[in-house]
Amino acid sequence: xxxxxxxxxxxxxxxxxxxxxxxxxxxxxxxxxxxxxxxxxxxxxxxxxxxxxxxxxxxxxxxxxxxxxxxxxxxxxxxxxxxxxxxxxxxxxxxxxxxxxxxxxxxxxxxxxxxxxxxxxxxxxxxxxxxxxxxxxxxxxxxxxxxxxxxxxxxxxxxxxxxxxxxxxxxxxxxxxxxxxxxxxxxxxxxxxxxxxxxxxxxxxxxxxxxxxxxxxxxxxxxxxxxxxxxxxxxxxxxxxxxxxxxxxxxxxxxxxxxxxxxxxxxxxxxxxxxxxxxxxxxxxxxxxxxxxxxxxxxxxxxxxxxxxxxxxxxxxxxxxxxxxxxxxxxxxxxxxxxxxxxxxxxxxxxxxxxxxxxxxxxxxxxxxxxxxxxxxxxxxxxxxxxxxxxxxxxxxxx
Amino acid sequence: xxxxxxxxxxxxxxxxxxxxxxxxxxxxxxxxxxxxxxxxxxxxxxxxxxxxxxxxxxxxxxxxxxxxxxxxxxxxxxxxxxxxxxxxxxxxxxxxxxxxxxxxxxxxxxxxxxxxxxxxxxxxxxxxxxxxxxxxxxxxxxxxxxxxxxxxxxxxxxxxxxxxxxxxxxxxxxxxxxxxxxxxxxxxxxxxxxxxxxxxxxxxxxxxxxxxxxxxxxxxxxxxxxxxxxxxxxxxxxxxxxxxxxx
Numbered sequence: 001x002x003x004x005x006x007x008x009x010x011x012x013x014x015x016x017x018x019x020x021x022x023x024x025x026x027x028x029x030x031x032x033x034x035x036x037x038x039x040x041x042x043x044x045x046x047x048x049x050x051x052x053x054x055x056x057x058x059x060x061x062x063x064x065x066x067x068x069x070x071x072x073x074x075x076x077x078x079x080x081x082x083x084x085x086x087x088x089x090x091x092x093x094x095x096x097x098x099x100x101x102x103x104x105x106x107x108x109x110x111x112x113x114x115x116x117x118x119x120x121x122x123x124x125x126x127x128x129x130x131x132x133x134x135x136x137x138x139x140x141x142x143x144x145x146x147x148x149x150x151x152x153x154x155x156x157x158x159x160x161x162x163x164x165x166x167x168x169x170x171x172x173x174x175x176x177x178x179x180x181x182x183x184x185x186x187x188x189x190x191x192x193x194x195x196x197x198x199x200x201x202x203x204x205x206x207x208x209x210x211x212x213x214x215x216x217x218x219x220x221x222x223x224x225x226x227x228x229x230x231x232x233x234x235x236x237x238x239x240x241x242x243x244x245x246x247x248x249x250x251x252x253x254x255x256x257x258x259x260x261x262x263x264x265x266x267x268x269x270x271x272x273x274x275x276x277x278x279x280x281x282x283x284x285x286x287x288x289x290x291x292x293x294x295x296x297x298x299x300x301x302x303x304x305x306x307x308x309x310x311x312x313x314x315x316x317x318x319x320x321x322x323x324x325x326x327x328x329x330x331x332x333x334x335x336x337x338x339x340x341x342x343x344x345x346x347x348x349x350x351x352x353x354x355x356x357x358x359x360x361x362x363x364x365x366x367x368x369x370x371x372x373x374x375x376x377x378x379x380x381x382x383x384x385x386x387x388x389x390x391x392x393x394x395x396x397x398x399x
Numbered sequence: 400x401x402x403x404x405x406x407x408x409x410x411x412x413x414x415x416x417x418x419x420x421x422x423x424x425x426x427x428x429x430x431x432x433x434x435x436x437x438x439x440x441x442x443x444x445x446x447x448x449x450x451x452x453x454x455x456x457x458x459x460x461x462x463x464x465x466x467x468x469x470x471x472x473x474x475x476x477x478x479x480x481x482x483x484x485x486x487x488x489x490x491x492x493x494x495x496x497x498x499x500x501x502x503x504x505x506x507x508x509x510x511x512x513x514x515x516x517x518x519x520x521x522x523x524x525x526x527x528x529x530x531x532x533x534x535x536x537x538x539x540x541x542x543x544x545x546x547x548x549x550x551x552x553x554x555x556x557x558x559x560x561x562x563x564x565x566x567x568x569x570x571x572x573x574x575x576x577x578x579x580x581x582x583x584x585x586x587x588x589x590x591x592x593x594x595x596x597x598x599x600x601x602x603x604x605x606x607x608x609x610x611x612x613x614x615x616x617x618x619x620x621x622x623x624x625x626x627x628x629x630x631x632x633x634x635x636x637x638x639x640x641x642x643x644x645x646x
Contacts, residue, residue, distance in 0.1 A: 037436050040411075040457075271567070274587060316539060316568075317515045320477055320496060335476050336495075337436025337455050349474065350558060351495065351514050353566075354539060 012319065013201075013213035014041030014166075014187035016333040017302040018342070019309040023366035024328065025053060025179035030342050032175060035166040035185035037341040038334055041213075044100075045195025046188025047169040048161025050152070050202045050209035050304060051180035059156045059368040061088055061111040062134050062206075067197060068106045069147030076145045078110075084137055085112035093160075098172040101164050105197050107173075109158065131206055131251065135230070138205060142234040149198050149235065154207025155306060155369050161186075161200035169200075181367065182304050186211035192238070199237040207306040207371070208246045212239040213334055214299030214319045225292035239301075245293050246303055250373050257310065257373040261357040263290035265315045302332055307371040308361035317354035324349040330360040401451070402426040407433035411457065415439060422446050431456075436476070441467050461488050465504075477514065480507045483529075489616050493535065493558070502529040502548065506609075510617050511535040511556050515566065516543055521576060523547025532613045535559075539566030542632075543590075546575040551609060553581045553624060563588060570632055574639055578632040579606055581624070589632070592639040596631045603629075 016034040018026055031049060055063055064081075068074040081087060093107035114133040116124050124130070138150045152159035157180075160173040166187045170176070186201035192215060193199055202209040216222065216238035223233045223241055229252070231244035242264070249260040263286050267275075272283045287294070298318030302311050311332040313321050324331045324339045324346035331339040336349060352358050361372055402421045406414050414437045421429055427448055434440065434454035441450055442462040450469045452460075455476065461469055462481035474492035480499045487506045496514035499507050504527040512535035519540065521529050529548040535557035542550050554564035564584055571590030579598065586595065598606070606629055607621075614621040 040438060268567075317496065320514075322495075335436055335457065336474055337457055337476065340435050340455055348558075349493075351493070351512070351538075353562065354515070 012041055012334075013189050013211075014038030014334045014338070015185070015211050015213050015300060015302050015321075016338045017182070017184040017211070017304065017309050017311070017331070019182045019304075019330050019360050019362070021328040021330070021360065021363050021366075023053070023181045023362055025181055026183060026329075028170065028175040028178045028180075028183075031183035031185045032167065032170045034331075034333060034338045034342045035187050037338045038187055039165065039167075041334060042165060042187035042189050044165045044168075045163055045190050046161070046186070046200035047164055047166035048159060048186050048188075048200045048202050048211070049166075049170065049173075049175060050157065050159045050182075050184045050204065050211070051175075051178050052157040052182040052207070052304060052306060053180045053367060054158055054178045055111070055156050056368075058089060058111040061113055062130075062153055062155055063158055064110045064112060064138075064150050065093065065152040065158050065160075066108050066110065066141075067149050067151050068108070070106070073145055073148035074106060074108060077141055077148045077150075080137070080141060080145070081110055081112060084115055085110075086115050087112050094174050094177070095172050096174055098164070098168050100168045101162070101172050104162060104172065135205060135247065139230065139232050143232050151198070152202075152204040152209065154204065154209075156367070157207050157209070157306065159202050159204050159209055161202060162197045163195055163200060181362070182309050184209060184211050184302050184304050184309070190237075191215060193236055196236070198235045201239060203235065203237070203240045203243040205231075205243045205247050206251070208243050208251075208303060209305075210239060210242050210246065210301055210303040212242060212299055212301045214301075214314065215297045216241060216295050216299065217297035218295055221292050222295070242295065242301060242303070245295075246305075249290070249293060257308075257359055258357060259286060260373075261310070261312050262286050262355070263293045264295045265312060265355040266294055267315065267355065300334065305371055305373070306367065306369055308359060308373070310360070311352060311358040313352060313354050313356070315355040321352055321358075322349065323352055323358045330358075332358060401428040401430045403430045403432060405432050406435070406437060406454070409437065411437040411439055415442070418450075419444065422448055441469060461486070480505070480531075483507075485527075491617065496538070499529065499531045502531070503527055504529050506530045506612075507532070508613050508616055509533045509535070512537070512558060514538045516540040518545055518548070518550045518578075519543045521545050521548040521550070523576060530609055532609060534613075534617065534619065536562050537565045537569075540568045540571060541565050542570045542573055542576070542578050543568065544572040544574075545570060545578070546573075548576045549605065549609065550576070550578045551581075551606065551613075551629075552578065555581065555624065556619075569593075570634070572639065573632075573634045574637050575634065579629045580632065581629050582627045583630045584632075592635045593632055594635050596633065598629045598631050602631055 089111040201211040219238040299314045300319035300321040322336045326346045430451045436457040438457040440456045445465040452471045458478045459481045460479040465484040466486045468487045470489045475494045477495035482501045485504045490509045493511040494509045494513045498517040501520045515538035532551045
């Protein structure tokens with residue numbers, strides 16, 4: 001794949017995300033319109049989308065979206081899958097020729113289940129271990145197969161991304177043909193890392209997907225930390241570490257999502273000094289244990305999983321993030337205009353505080369294999385958590 | 400008679416071109432409808448005109464402008480009034496981050512809340528004294544590196560009851576100008592080398608002058624606004640970091 005060196009101009013990436021809490025499907029056109037409202041935030045060197053709920057007929061299978069330079073690379077991937085997986089279905093990801101999109105890689109998707117060998121089969125099959133198995137498989141392919149990358153690996157979801165503007169990438173992947181209950185989208189303006197197909201957002205592992213505006217200057221620290229747990233960064237872009245950190249902290253270590261967000265964007269020590277117990281001890285412990293997971297540098301991120309959408313800013317809010325709601329729909333974007341483009345009359349619009357996650361989960365038992373990471377009542381942390389349904393108080397309406 | 404422009408589906412370049420053409424033809428009152436995210440509206444415009452904006456204007460509204468009076472019937476995004484030189488921006492909703500960035504003259508009146516780093520690097524020179532009045536609450540770094548001008552923070556008309564009136568690092572690096580805060584602010588929110596003072600009669604006159612205009616523009620009750628005490632935040636010295644790199 002061709003790697004393009006960033007062409008520096010004054011701008012920043014654009015983000016947009018939407019979720020329907022009842023699992024109602026949202027057409028692809030909706031998210032495309034929203035991200036294209038922020039066209040100036042990108043420079044044509046990357047765009048991408050994540051969609052949840054798009055493969056209901058294979059909802060119990062992990063769907064691997066594979067991007068490959070050539071037939072040989074795909075063949076190598078397929079050999080690995082033949083050994084390691086049960087394959088129920090595979091096909092080309094439908095694309096169409098799009099002006100402005102030159103020499104795209106090949107895209108195929110594989111619907112698979114882990115294939116355990118020997119005695120462990122009975123112990124592991126159908127358990128949470130399957131997630132770890134799939135993580136290892138993705139790492140194996142991304143690390144060892146030259147010119148091939150798994151760009152998403154969750155159940156009933158997929159990532160679509162490449163080099164181009166968001167309207168071009170949407171047209172290329174025929175996204176108007178998909179409907180999803182969560183969409184995220186990204187319009188890229190690469191600054192410190194190359195613009196190439198693998199480096200476009202979203203970055204994913206299992207059903208985690210993340211889109212990011214900003215720069216993770218702690219990339220080296222985060223990357224080395226993740227390597228200790230078997231995650232290998234192969235996509236040449238800082239944002240990749242966030243996807244793996246989410247998987248490690250929330251799925252594997254079982255941190256409630258609020259505390260995981262605190263680990264990524266912790267309060268300053270001077271703020272912790274002023275806290276009451278037990279909040280003070282919790283924050284201190286998180287900073288001590290997860291120092292190497294802290295994201296330094298400016299960021300606004302949106303991440304999603306099979307069950308929720310979360311927005312988070314760095315702790316001094318160096319990148320913009322706006323949230324809004326209307327009925328069962330929740331929206332988050334870099335700019336309010338991107339929300340109003342698809343929801344002209346939201347009931348509420350608010351700007352989350354620095355380091356304050358906005359967590360919106362589906363209602364319970366809405367979709368197959370639904371995940372929820374809001375564990376219990378949670379601990380009150382420094383910033384008031386804007387999790388559903390508290391959102392913001394009704395008060396001065398200034399429309 | 401107002402001159403109307405429908406901004407729907409217009410790129411910001413087209414919108415600004417139409418706006419400038421109309422001003423060039425002598426239009427004094429312009430109404431922009433269906434604005435949604437177009438950047439740089441009225442940026443660099445040097446004329447005494449009234450501009451009413453319906454919708455959400457994009458980044459850098461009124462940047463570098465000298466003279467226009469803009470009224471936004473809704474919210475604005477980041478960077479409103481970036482380096483503006485003269486004129487007025489009235490925002491009937493809330494505003495984003497870095498409002499009035501490096502502002503050097505004119506006024507920005509916000510009805511409700513503002514985001515982070517508002518009034519960063521405002522400056523004043525002789526009779527050019529920029530003023531920002533915020534009816535709601537402010538995020539962190541209000542008045543960061545402020546070198547001159549006036550920021551008035553009311554905290555009265557906010558959608559965030561759980562938040563403090565101003566975020567942390569207030570006035571970090573401030574070395575000129577003044578921030579007035581209605582009802583006071585905990586010292587822990589302040590950056591280094593600042594002092595919180597009582598307001599004197601001169602301050603009260605300044606406050607009354609600006610708030611009278613603010614309340615008239617936004618339909619608030621002046622007596623209610625003035626009913627509470629204000630505190631004044633100023634730098635202890637105009638060179639807070641003068642010795643930072645000196646041996």
